[in-house]
Amino acid sequence: MKVAVLGCGLIGVSWTALFLVHGHDVAVWDPSPTARDGVADRIALPMAQLVELGLGKGRSRGRLISCAEPEEAAQGVDLVQENAPENVPLKRALYTRVDAAAPVDAIIASSTSSLVWSDLAVGMTHPQRFVTAHPFNPPHLMPLVEIFGRDPATVSRAEAFYQDLGRRTVRLRRDAVGHIANRLSSALWREAVNIVADGIADVAEVDAALVHGPGLRWSVVGAHMAYHLGGGPGGMAHYLSHLGPSQERRWSTLGKPVLTPEVCDLLIAGVEAEAAGRSVAELEAERDAGLIATIKARDIS
Known part of the structure; x- marks a missing residue:
């Protein structure tokens, strides 16, 4: 072709x-x-x-x-x-x-x-x-x-x-701004920004929590399946009936941050601290090496 x-x-x-x-x-x-x-x-x-x-x-x-x-x-x-x-x-x-x-x-x-x-x-x-x-x-x-x-x-x-x-x-079954994955990514990053802006944790801690928690699990199962498994033997039905209200309480506390100059400064400084002097090219190389290792481990190439 x-x-x-x-x-x-x-x-x-x-x-x-x-x-x-x-x-x-x-x-x-x-x-x-x-x-x-x-x-x-x-x-x-x-x-x-x-x-x-x-x-x-x-x-x-x-x-x-x-x-x-x-x-x-x-x-x-x-x-x-x-x-x-x-x-x-x-x-x-x-x-x-x-x-x-x-x-x-x-x-x-x-x-x-x-x-x-x-x-x-x-x-x-x-x-x-x-x-x-x-x-x-x-x-x-x-x-x-x-x-x-x-x-x-x-x-x-x-x-x-x-x-x-x-x-x-x-x-996609219909047109949607950001398609599927970027809508999910944007929703998660919005709360990641909110956590930093609200003083709950800094940039590096937020990234570490994601990489070693949900991110690792999501690389194996998706968001819906993760909660299905979180319901134990009763699956999604049990989760929704018993833990759905607690999920709604968490949703109600999620923030809607605004990228003010002050918030932008926090994010920029936080990422620079997390990068610890590594250039974008060096960070890309580390990312790609990690992706390659993950793809090999999952055999999804």
């Missing part, structure tokens, strides 16, 4: 590595020639990580093709993966260009993290072939892809494509 990657930032480069390792030719485009020309060097690390995980084993590598215009990248492709900034007019303008250039049966997929299909598809000539396909950063390591589209056949084709890349796809 041939895939177009539009936007060669963090997400686009990660997608590119994943596509190439699985044998797909990838035509990349970015409005910045520097970003476009730097893809070959920037994919080296994620591709090495994918090899370490054994992804794409037995497949020959795809070809990387740099394109000066999005129309050029979209020609002859099976799927377009768009990774432009979260700006509706900008994305719509880009879709207008690739909608005319891509084969009529090609899927156009957006990596948007918060925008919705119904806003993005406005003005498309072939909206039935458009889907939102939101990955979790970094896409080459994190298996999740959240998909929404209005045409069931297109959604099924998109699911088959991402599943062939070793991804775990989930379908």
